[in-house]
Amino acid sequence: MGKLLVADLTSRKITQQETDPKLCAEFIGGSGLGAALLYDFYFGRAGHGGGRAGAGAGCGAAGVPDALAPESPLWFLTGPLCGTIAPTSGRHAVVARSPLTGIWGESDSGGGFGPALKKAGFDGVCIVGQAERPVYLWIHDGECEIRDAAKVWGRDTYETDAALRAETAQKAVVAAIGPAGERCVPMAAIMHDGRDARAAGRCGLGAVMGAKRLKAIVAAGSARVPVADPDALRGAVREVAKTMPDKNPGLGKNGTAGSIAGIEHVGDLPIRNWRDGSWEEGAASLSGQRMTDTILTDRYHCPTCPLGCGRIVRIGAGKYAGVDGAGPEYESLGTLGAMCLVDDLEAVTYASELCNRLGLDTISAGAAIAFAMEAYEKGLLSKKDAGCELLWGDAAAVIDMVGQIGRAEGLGKLLGQGVRRAAAELGGLAPEWAVHVKGLEAPAHDPRAYNSVGVGYATSNRGACHLQGFTHIPERGVIMSDFGYTAVADRFGVAGKGKFTALMQDAMCVFDAAKTCKFALTAGVQPSTVASWLRCVTGLPWDYDTMMLAGERMFNLKRLFNVRLGISRKDDVLPPRLQLHKRGSGGAAENLPPLEAMLPEYYQHRGWSEEGIPLRERLEQLGLAKWAGDLPGQPAK
Amino acid sequence: MRIRVLLMTDEQGTPVKTDLELPDGATAHDAAKKLVAARGAGFGRMLWGDDGQWRVIVFVNRKDAAPETPLRDGDELAFLPPITGGAG
Numbered sequence: 001m002g003k004l005l006v007a008d009l010t011s012r013k014i015t016q017q018e019t020d021p022k023l024c025a026e027f028i029g030g031s032g033l034g035a036a037l038l039y040d041f042y043f044g045r046a047g048h049g050g051g052r053a054g055a056g057a058g059c060g061a062a063g064v065p066d067a068l069a070p071e072s073p074l075w076f077l078t079g080p081l082c083g084t085i086a087p088t089s090g091r092h093a094v095v096a097r098s099p100l101t102g103i104w105g106e107s108d109s110g111g112g113f114g115p116a117l118k119k120a121g122f123d124g125v126c127i128v129g130q131a132e133r134p135v136y137l138w139i140h141d142g143e144c145e146i147r148d149a150a151k152v153w154g155r156d157t158y159e160t161d162a163a164l165r166a167e168t169a170q171k172a173v174v175a176a177i178g179p180a181g182e183r184c185v186p187m188a189a190i191m192h193d194g195r196d197a198r199a200a201g202r203c204g205l206g207a208v209m210g211a212k213r214l215k216a217i218v219a220a221g222s223a224r225v226p227v228a229d230p231d232a233l234r235g236a237v238r239e240v241a242k243t244m245p246d247k248n249p250g251l252g253k254n255g256t257a258g259s260i261a262g263i264e265h266v267g268d269l270p271i272r273n274w275r276d277g278s279w280e281e282g283a284a285s286l287s288g289q290r291m292t293d294t295i296l297t298d299r300y301h302c303p304t305c306p307l308g309c310g311r312i313v314r315i316g317a318g319k320y321a322g323v324d325g326a327g328p329e330y331e332s333l334g335t336l337g338a339m340c341l342v343d344d345l346e347a348v349t350y351a352s353e354l355c356n357r358l359g360l361d362t363i364s365a366g367a368a369i370a371f372a373m374e375a376y377e378k379g380l381l382s383k384k385d386a387g388c389e390l391l392w393g394d395a396a397a398v399i400d401m402v403g404q405i406g407r408a409e410g411l412g413k414l415l416g417q418g419v420r421r422a423a424a425e426l427g428g429l430a431p432e433w434a435v436h437v438k439g440l441e442a443p444a445h446d447p448r449a450y451n452s453v454g455v456g457y458a459t460s461n462r463g464a465c466h467l468q469g470f471t472h473i474p475e476r477g478v479i480m481s482d483f484g485y486t487a488v489a490d491r492f493g494v495a496g497k498g499k500f501t502a503l504m505q506d507a508m509c510v511f512d513a514a515k516t517c518k519f520a521l522t523a524g525v526q527p528s529t530v531a532s533w534l535r536c537v538t539g540l541p542w543d544y545d546t547m548m549l550a551g552e553r554m555f556n557l558k559r560l561f562n563v564r565l566g567i568s569r570k571d572d573v574l575p576p577r578l579q580l581h582k583r584g585s586g587g588a589a590e591n592l593p594p595l596e597a598m599l600p601e602y603y604q605h606r607g608w609s610e611e612g613i614p615l616r617e618r619l620e621q622l623g624l625a626k627w628a629g630d631l632p633g634q635p636a637k
Numbered sequence: 638m639r640i641r642v643l644l645m646t647d648e649q650g651t652p653v654k655t656d657l658e659l660p661d662g663a664t665a666h667d668a669a670k671k672l673v674a675a676r677g678a679g680f681g682r683m684l685w686g687d688d689g690q691w692r693v694i695v696f697v698n699r700k701d702a703a704p705e706t707p708l709r710d711g712d713e714l715a716f717l718p719p720i721t722g723g724a725g
Contacts, residue, residue, distance in 0.1 A: 250718055261652040262645050262717040265699060278699075284652055477694050477719035488694065491701065522719050587699040 002123045002226070005144055007137055009212050010070060010129030014144050019123045025540060026623060029079035029123065031106040032513030032554035034095030037126070038104075039561050041073055042097070045627060053564065060566040067099035067204075068184060068211035070130035076117065076175065076217065079515030083118035083225035083303075085233060086533040087241045087525070088517035090115050090303030093200075099211075100186040100204035100364070100418050101439035104461045104561045107190070107205050108512055110302035110310075111198030113219060116173040120221030127212055134182075136216040138168050141223070149215035153182065156357035158325065161194030164218050172220035178359025181206030182215070183408040185416040187364035187441075191356060195325030196300055196310065201361035203440065203462055204418075228539030236532045244306045244523035251519060252299060252308040256330035257288030263330070264338075267588025268449040268472065270442070271338050272392060273370040274435050274577045277585030282343035286333045290345055296327065307523060313349060320350040328352035328362070334444025335366025340373060340398050347395035351402050358406030367441035368415040369401045371422065374433045380426045386411045435575045437464035438567070447578050447593045450475050450491045454579075454593025455501040455602055458572045461558035469504045470518050480504075482526045482544060492591050498601030506551030513554060553622040556606075556614050560628055568633075569612035572599065609633050638710035642668060645717050659708065665695045666704035668714055684716060693718055 006015045019033075027033045036045075042064055044051035052071065053064045065072045074096040081089035092114030098105025117125065121142040131146070134153040138145045147167075152160045160176040173193060181188040188206030192198040200206075209215075227233055250258045263269045264283035271279045284290070291311060300310025311327030328336070328349050336355075337348040355362045369390075375381040376390035383389050387410050388400050404412025414422050419441055423434035435442045440463025447454035449472075456469030466472060474480045475491045483503050489496070507527040511518050516530050527544060534542040559567075573579070574595055583589055603610060607618025613633035619625045638659055645652045657668055673681035686692045695702045696715040708714065 248719065259718070262715075265643065265645075265696060265715055265717060267699070287652065289652065473719065476717070477692070587696065589699075 002118070002121060005122045005125040005139065007125065007127050007144060007146065008129040009127060009131040009135060009146065009214060012146055014146070024080070024538075026550065027554055027557075028510065028513035028534070028550055029082075030077050030513040030515050031093040031095050031108070032509060032550070033124070034075050034077050034093055034106065035104070035554055035557045035561065037075060038073065038095055038097070039557055039627065042561070043564050044629075061102060064097075064565060067097040067102065067105070067208060070212065071128060072097055072208070074127045074205065074208045074212065075124055076113075077124035078114045078118045079513055080537050081530075081533055082515040083115040084227055084533075084537055085237055085304060086516065086537070087237060087244060088302065088305045088307070088520045089515050089533075090305065091515040091517060092117065093512060093515070094190055094205050096205050096208045098203040098205070098440075098462065099184070099207045101463050103438060103463070103565050103567060104558045105203035105205055106462055106512070107200035107202045108467070109190070109192050109198045109200040110305070110517060111193040111196060112173040112303055113175050113192045113198075114515060115303050116219040116221065118221075118225050119223050120219045121223050125217065127209075127214055129212065131213040134213045134215050136164060136214065136218060139217065139219045139221075140169070140172070141221050152215055154179065157191040157197070157359050158195050158357055160216055164216055165194075168218050169220045172218045174216050174218050175200075176216035176359070177206040177209045177214075178357055178406065180359045180406040180408070180416070181210040184210045185360070185405065185408050186418055187361045187368070187405070187416055189355075189359050189361045191359050196312070197326035197353075197356040198302070198310075199356070199361070201363060202465065204361070204364075206359050227537050229536045233533065233536035236536055240525060240529060241306050244520070244525070248307060248519075248523040251522065254288035254292050255299075255309050255311045255327070257286065257291060257311075257328065257333050260287050260330060260333060263445075265587050266449055266476070267583055267586040268446050269334060269338050270444055270446055272341050273339055273374045273433060274442075274446070275374075275581075277583035277589055278587075279338060279341075282338060282341070285343040286337045286345050286348060288330075291327060295323075295346065295349065300326070302517070305517065307519060309519060315346055315349065318346065320346045323350055323353050325353060326356060331444050332362035332366070335363050335370070336398055336402075337366075338444070339366055339370035341392040342395045342398055343393070344395050347399070351395070351399050354399060354402045354406070358402070360402065360406050363443045364418060364441040365402055365405055366398075367435065368405065368419055368422065369398055371419045371434055372401065372411065372415055373397075375426055375430055378429070380428055380430055381411070432576050435464075435577050437574065438462075438571055440464050442575070442578070445472050446583070446588065447574060448583055448591050449588035451494060451591070451593045451598060452491070452497045452501045452504075454574055454595055455497055455598050456505070457578075458574055458595055458599065459501070459505070459602060461555065461562060467518060468508055469501050470508050470521070471501055471504050473518075473521055474504070478521055480526070482507075482528050494594055494597050495601075497598045498603075499605045502602055502605045503548070505555050506548050509551040509554040510547050513550070549622070553624060556619065556622055556624055557627060559614055560624065560631070563613055563631065567612075569610065572612055638663070638708070640668065640708050640710070640712045640714055642672065643713060643715040645715065663708055664704065665697065665702060665706045665708060665714055668708065669704065669716065683718075
């Protein structure tokens with residue numbers, strides 16, 4: 001293990017500390033380690049009463065520092081695999097209390113920042129406090145400087161990347177916010193790698209940077225990343241890496257959007273704010289294949305990734321000329337395109353690049369615009385409110401609203417707060433079509449197409465999220481042999497979905513902690529493969545069982561974080577549109593996810609009470625009893 | 638009988654539909670074998686790989702199906718590769 005850097009922007013004091021090996025043995029790294037560090041800050045490692053929430057604070061947000069408060073920490077964390085030769089390990093996590101949801105916030109990004117931070121000598125960096133004037137951090141070769149960022153404040157993420165690399169080192173990697181983060185828009189993203197635009201998009205963590213007046217972190221270094229047994233790692237990686245591209249050739253060829261037609265076919269693509277069942281021609285127009293045939297100029301591989309799902313595109317002429325950099329991936333096409341009924345690939349590409357430049361989460365932004373289009377159709381918003389007509393399929397309206405959200409102007413100021421707050425403000429029936437869980441807008445996968453996704457959205461610690469459970473991948477053809485499965489499960493089945501979702505969440509916690517891309521699952525990597533890499537890198541005896549136990553520990557600590565903030569069974573729900581309204585046509589025309597039938601099995605497997613509170617017996621098995629303190633909802637001793 | 642096949646395997650550019658003539662009682666597997674005969678072994682590897690394991694999921698009329706699912710005149714058959722979809 002290496003070191004952690006703590007930068008207090010109020011006092012301008014920078015300290016370094018050794019990464020705690022005991023914590024790493026329990027929580028691995030990445031967002032798992034982040035959960036331990038953040039929980040310790042807010043609630044104390046001895047549970048209730050030790051942290052900033054203060055002794056005597058019960059469950060609920062009262063007494064807990066706000067997400068945007070100067071004292072609230074923002075962590076960037078690598079994992080043990082990051083910077084090594086392990087395939088797809090060039091990733092890092094960003095964790096903080098989310099300004100969008102108010103609960104546990106984590107976001108994950110590919111690109112070069114994680115490896116650069118590691119090679120600069122640090123496993124992670126924590127930012128607390130608030131600078132008097134805009135600043136950036138320049139982290140290199142074991143050192144960190146706080147530098148003036150006045151020249152780049154107000155500039156977009158692509159411009160900021162170029163300017164700061166010119167000021168520091170061309171080989172440096174920049175994590176930056178755009179105008180959205182500067183204005184503390186709660187759906188602001190943290191963008192990395194300039195025009196290659198790798199995003200820590202979800203949960204609005206760009207706003208946390210903005211509140212601290214931290215424009216960017218720039219990292220570079222050349223230190224060797226420690227590996228306990230390099231020969232064993234080379235051996236473990238060699239065969240896997242060689243066969244990965246062949247096991248999923250489509251991901252490199254046509255990117256994540258190469259699946260959009262198939263996703264539409266099975267009824268998984270949200271269309272017109274989740275109201276329609278099928279949109280075959282629209283999906284074909286937005287497909288990764290169409291992108292390959294038209295605007296694609298190159299493919300982008302994150303460090304050590306043999307798959308290369310990233311797209312580099314250029315639009316040289318026409319209405320959207322000037323686009324030059326990262327192309328939209330599936331989620332961006334699903335939200336800015338299908339949810340808004342826009343089938344013009346170049347227009348959606350333009351809107352996606354605008355999100356990248358302004359530093360906005362494309363998922364939440366697209367979902368908020370689709371929500372607004374429905375509010376406009378139903379008379380809760382007017383042309384005067386929006387500054388334009390918000391008609392389905394109107395690409396110009398989508399682009400206009402992205403700009404308004406990113407600059408916190410006009411109607412965008414309200415939409416940037418997320419659909420939960422926007423619906424509460426608009427009133428009437430608006431909450432009926434605000435599609436979120438715990439305040440996080442649902443991404444472009446429909447729980448009506450996969451019952452397990454319903455359990456996953458309802459219980460994910462950061463709100464509606466397809467990545468925390470990732471169950472739609474095994475239910476569309478990736479057999480999880482590690483779990484003992486030998487075939488693809490019935491996606492509309494009920495029995496077993498609770499347990500399956502919990503297992504996937506635990507495994508994905510490990511991917512998020514070790515720092516491995518989840519798409520590796522589609523190319524032959526199983527959780528036990530990651531355990532073998534972890535064993536080689538850390539020298540610790542990781543195997544499938546110990547790794548899954550660690551995953552369960554991490555998931556439960558994030559849940560405890562949320563329980564401390566008042567989360568319980570009442571919040572483990574799906575939005576009305578996904579729970580009560582059938583799609584009516586397409587590949588999932590008649591299904592509604594039977595959450596009431598699946599959730600008890602999930603809670604039982606997890607060892608949680610019927611109110612969704614982790615019970616002491618399981619917490620003791622996970623080594624979390626001391627963290628939980630006097631958690632409510634426990635049986636009498 | 639005549640069915641329509643939606644091809645979304647990786648060999649394809651934009652997803653395409655093609656019509657296929659099959660004898661009565663034919664299954665999705667029979668349709669796949671006829672497509673492989675016409676398109677070559679490379680296409681076959683995308684459907685079931687060198688190890689004989691199916692690499693795609695079968696849908697008939699947008700409903701979950703299996704290689705042994707019998708087809709009827711006018712059916713729409715789809716072979717879909719495992720999905721992807723990102724965003725952090």
